[in-house]
Amino acid sequence: MTFTSRTRLVNPRLGTYFGIFASSLAALFFLVAIFEQLGIADSHLRWLMLGGPVLLFTVIGLASATTQSLDYFAAGRRVPSIFTGLVLAVSALGATGLAAVTGVFFISGFDGLAITIGGLAGFVVMGILLAPFLRKFGAYTVPTYLGRRFESRGLRLAAAVLLAVPMLLIMAAELSIGAWAAGWLVGKPPSVMLVPLAAVVVGGIVLGGMRSLTWSSAAQSITVLLAFLLPAAIVAVIVTKLPIPQLSYGPIVRSLIREEAALGLPQITAAPLAFNLPGDGFVTISKRFVAPFGDIGRAAFVLTLLTVTAGLASAPWLLPRVSATPGVYEARKSLGWATFFFGILVLTMTSVAAFMRDPLIELAGNAGAGGLPDWLARLKSAGLVEIKSNATRLLLGNVGFERDGILLALPVSLGLPGSVVYLVAVAVIAAALAGASSVATSLANLLAEDLVNGLSREPPADAARLLVARFMLPVGVVAGASVALLAPTDPLKLLLWALTITAATAFPVLVLSIWWKRVNAYGAMAGMCAGFALAVLAIFAGEAQLVPVAGTVLASLGLPAGAVVALVVSVMTPAPSRHVLELARDIRVPGGEILYDREMHRLRLKQRRGGPS
Numbered sequence: 001m002t003f004t005s006r007t008r009l010v011n012p013r014l015g016t017y018f019g020i021f022a023s024s025l026a027a028l029f030f031l032v033a034i035f036e037q038l039g040i041a042d043s044h045l046r047w048l049m050l051g052g053p054v055l056l057f058t059v060i061g062l063a064s065a066t067t068q069s070l071d072y073f074a075a076g077r078r079v080p081s082i083f084t085g086l087v088l089a090v091s092a093l094g095a096t097g098l099a100a101v102t103g104v105f106f107i108s109g110f111d112g113l114a115i116t117i118g119g120l121a122g123f124v125v126m127g128i129l130l131a132p133f134l135r136k137f138g139a140y141t142v143p144t145y146l147g148r149r150f151e152s153r154g155l156r157l158a159a160a161v162l163l164a165v166p167m168l169l170i171m172a173a174e175l176s177i178g179a180w181a182a183g184w185l186v187g188k189p190p191s192v193m194l195v196p197l198a199a200v201v202v203g204g205i206v207l208g209g210m211r212s213l214t215w216s217s218a219a220q221s222i223t224v225l226l227a228f229l230l231p232a233a234i235v236a237v238i239v240t241k242l243p244i245p246q247l248s249y250g251p252i253v254r255s256l257i258r259e260e261a262a263l264g265l266p267q268i269t270a271a272p273l274a275f276n277l278p279g280d281g282f283v284t285i286s287k288r289f290v291a292p293f294g295d296i297g298r299a300a301f302v303l304t305l306l307t308v309t310a311g312l313a314s315a316p317w318l319l320p321r322v323s324a325t326p327g328v329y330e331a332r333k334s335l336g337w338a339t340f341f342f343g344i345l346v347l348t349m350t351s352v353a354a355f356m357r358d359p360l361i362e363l364a365g366n367a368g369a370g371g372l373p374d375w376l377a378r379l380k381s382a383g384l385v386e387i388k389s390n391a392t393r394l395l396l397g398n399v400g401f402e403r404d405g406i407l408l409a410l411p412v413s414l415g416l417p418g419s420v421v422y423l424v425a426v427a428v429i430a431a432a433l434a435g436a437s438s439v440a441t442s443l444a445n446l447l448a449e450d451l452v453n454g455l456s457r458e459p460p461a462d463a464a465r466l467l468v469a470r471f472m473l474p475v476g477v478v479a480g481a482s483v484a485l486l487a488p489t490d491p492l493k494l495l496l497w498a499l500t501i502t503a504a505t506a507f508p509v510l511v512l513s514i515w516w517k518r519v520n521a522y523g524a525m526a527g528m529c530a531g532f533a534l535a536v537l538a539i540f541a542g543e544a545q546l547v548p549v550a551g552t553v554l555a556s557l558g559l560p561a562g563a564v565v566a567l568v569v570s571v572m573t574p575a576p577s578r579h580v581l582e583l584a585r586d587i588r589v590p591g592g593e594i595l596y597d598r599e600m601h602r603l604r605l606k607q608r609r610g611g612p613s
Contacts, residue, residue, distance in 0.1 A: 010080050010326065021056060021219050025226060028052040033419040042418060046186050049422040050429070053223055054200055057433060061204030061216040069462045070597075072209035072469065073140040073445060075324040077594075083218045084325050085337020087434065090221040091321075092119060092312055092338070093345055094170075094435030095177035095428050098228070100280070100492040103403030105353035107278040109289035111296040115496075116346045118308025120339060125313040127335030131322045133514045133587050135331035138323055138596035140210075141442065142316040142506065143450040148596070149513050149587075151580055152521035153455060155528075160450035162505050162532045163316045164443060166498035170317060171439045171480030173491035173498070175201075178432025179484075180404060184383070185425040191485060197429075198481040201436050202474050209469060210324060213441045220434040225341075227427035231411050231420050232348050235355055238414060246347035249354045253290065256354065259361045260288045265396070268294035275300045275550035280490040282386040282400030289357055303556040304496070310559055311499030314507040317442040328590040356410045364396050375413040384409045404491075436480070443476035444469055458603050496552045497539055504531035504558025508566055517584045523570025531562025 032045050066072050093101075097119070104112040139145035142163060147156025179194035186193070205212040236245035239252065268287045270276065274297040287294040293301060312318070322331040363373060372380065372387070376399070379385035386400040401409065407428065411421045448469040449459070459465055509527050512519040535558030542551020576584075586595060 010078050014080065014083070018218060018222060021060070022222055022226065024056060025053060025223060029419060029423055032422065033417060036417060036419050043187065045418060046422060049419070049426055050182060050185050053426050053430060054433075057216050057219055057430070058200060058204045060219050061212040062207060064212040064215050065207035066209070066211050067462070067466065069459075069465055071211045072466055073449075074138075074320075075211045075214045077138075077324055078326050079214050079324040081325060081330040081333035082337050083214070084321055084330070084334035085339075086221045086225075086341050087214065087217045087438075088123070088318055088321055088334065088338040089341035089345065090224050090431055090434045091217065091438040092123075092315070092318055092435075093342065093431065094174050094495075095181065095432035096173045096435070096491045096495045098224070098345070098349070098431045099177055099181070099404040099407055099428050100495075102349040102352055103283075103401070103406045104277055104492070105350050106356055106401065106406045107283050107285055107403060108295040109287065109353075110292045111277065111294060111301070112350075114296055114301045114304040115308055116349075118305040119312055119342060120346070121305070121309040122312030122315075123335055123339045123342060125309055126319070127332055127339075129511055130313060130319065130514065131335055132328045132331050132590065134319055134510075135322045135325060135328050136590060136592075136595065137587055138594035140320060140323065140596075141446045141449055142314075142319055142510070143446060143454070144596075146509065146513065146524060147450070147454065148599070149580070149583060150521035150524055151577070152525070155521050155525050156450050156454050158525060159506075159528060160446050160454065162528055163502070164446060165532075165536075166311075166501045166505075167317055167439050167443045167446070167476075168480050168483055169494045169498040169501075171436050171443070171477070172483035172487075172489075173494035174432045174436040174439065175481055176484045176488070176491045176494075177404060178429050178436065181408075181425050181428035181432065184405070184408070185422060185429070194481060194484060197432070197436075198477050201433060201440050202477050204433070205437055205441055206470050206473050209445070209466075210320070210441060213437055214321075214324060217434045217437060220430040220437075221341075223430040224345075224427050224434070227423045227430065228345070228407075229348060231416070231424050232352055234416065234420065235410055235414060236351070239355055239358075245351035245355070246344065249351040252354045252358050256289045256358060256361060259365055263361065263365050263396075265361075267291045270294055270297040270300075272297040272299040273549050273553055275304070275553045277492070278403050280403055280492070283403050284388075284398075284400050285357070285360070285396050289354070300550070300553045303553050307500045307503045307552075307556045307559060308496070310503035310507040311501075314510050315499070315502055316446070316506065317439040320442055320445070321438070352407060352410055356406055356413065359413065360396070360399065375415070378412050378415065379409055382408070382412050384412065436477075439480070440473060440477050443480075444473035447472040447476060459600070493552070497555070500539070500552055500555040500558070501532060501535045504535035504555065504562050507559060508563035512563070512566055512570075513584070514587060517581050518575060519566060519570045520573055520576045520580075522573040523566040523568075526569040527562045527566025530565040531558040534558040534561050 032049050101115055137145055143156045143159035146159045178197050179190040182193040183190040204216045232245045233243040236248050237243050240248040242248040265288050276295045325331045384402045384405040388398045407424050452468050505528050509524045535555040538555035539551035541547045542554050
């Protein structure tokens with residue numbers, strides 16, 4: 001069997017280019033550190049630390065401009081697997097995962113694993129069940145794939161409308177967290193920083209689409225790795241004498257177990273369907289770090305894990321990235337790299353939570369008369385801690401931590417230089433830009449390709465096609481920013497809602513479209529609508545407290561409901577045509593020509609010859 005030929009050459013200088021970028025970022029950091037020692041005003045240093053990386057990201061995006069549709073929608077199908085995997089991991093985690101989930105680990109301990117294990121499993125499921133086959137098909141968006149796989153323009157339009165909803169939620173979450181981090185860095189309200197952040201997203205990708213997104217997101221992902229891992233390594237050296245926080249925080253956890261037991265911190269066992277993860281804002285610690293199922297019940301833990309897995313595996317803002325790899329083999333490799341980088345980031349997040357929790361528990365056990373310790377006073381002055389009582393004895397219930405600020409709180413508490421603290425804030429901003437840009441590009445392509453041009457089987461000429469896609473980019477970003485401004489909600493809730501809705505809407509149909517030939521357009525349409533409706537209604541019912549179960553947990557019922565409806569309706573309606581069955585068979589074969597490119601080539605030939613469409 002022949003495998004997909006690698007006809008598109010990867011630029012051999014990519015390593016050099018991104019080495020130059022990493023060197024520039026390091027030079028900026030050292031420059032800020034030098035200026036800090038020279039006594040330059042702190043406000044100037046903060047703006048320099050924010051503006052420098054953002055300027056680099058924007059320049060990379062603008063330099064990747066293109067007028068070719070294949071470059072704009074699929075980065076020329078020549079992105080190496082390691083860069084694809086790195087960008088997938090950081091975009092999936094985003095600033096919401098990086099900041100909010102670290103705070104969840106700090107406050108709730110073990111229970112945060114429901115999200116991170118689901119993310120890791122999601123990449124595994126994506127790599128086994130979906131990504132290689134969607135790469136073989138080669139469509140630019142998930143609705144385009146569904147519409148052509150089932151030969152149904154109605155399904156394509158419906159999928160575009162339904163999948164736009166979770167994408168807007170994700171964009172609102174990323175912009176909110178990014179604006180909060182940028183506002184904290186430069187001393188401005190988050191609402192003020194949200195608009196320029198959205199403008200940076202548009203400006204960095206509007207000229208090059210997926211090509212600009214790929215290379216600017218690669219730079220942002222490298223920034224996240226360097227700016228997140230380096231401060232964590234510095235803290236690990238100070239605390240454990242080893243520069244590997246992912247492997248050296250075990251003694252800290254053992255110390256936490258002993259100290260929390262001596263302190264009498266309760267071991268809470270939540271009801272099976274309870275879902276009480278800490279919300280945004282200042283939150284206090286109420287349970288032991290390693291005690292399981294205290295804020296999330298056992299059943300809710302499993303349901304959350306499964307829905308996060310299915311939602312990430314079928315995410316319409318992540319799946320199009322695999323279409324930019326040179327072939328099916330590279331698509332599989334990219335998911336392996338994504339799992340690796342995602343795991344590194346998750347291990348670092350848990351180590352940060354343990355390092356931050358240790359001095360707090362020690363303080364609670366030894367607290368007596370006297371003022372605040374220096375490290376807690378620094379956190380209070382930075383706006384990352386709220387002391388709820390003026391009592392002479394500090395209790396855990398009197399100290400509230402900003403959930404999304406734990407990453408920043410750790411270097412501040414240890415008294416590290418401001419340049420190191422600002423570097424951590426840059427990591428959060430870069431993750432927000434990577435996540436929001438990924439969603440913005442996919443949403444704009446979805447609006448342009450599937451809503452505006454979706455009624456016609458033949459795409460317009462390249463110039464008109466790119467014009468519509470570029471116009472839809474600011475439209476999608478403005479819509480996401482409007483959700484963040486007009487309906488402010490906990491970004492972690494938005495992330496979980498988006499993944500749950502995506503799991504119920506897209507996952508069953510995508511899996512069935514590859515692995516069950518009998519599924520037809522009627523079943524796919526019914527399954528998507530049923531899963532979406534049930535998930536959305538469940539979220540509303542849970543938030544309105546119409547049912548005694550959290551909306552995120554109840555909405556997980558949409559996943560099996562969508563699958564069952566798709567199966568039943570497909571069996572009760574006519575079988576797919578012979579052409580559709582052959583297409584389903586071709587998708588499973590890793591070798592051969594990319595199906596979407598082959599179809600586009602044939603349509604272009606017909607247009608040139610003046611034949612019927």
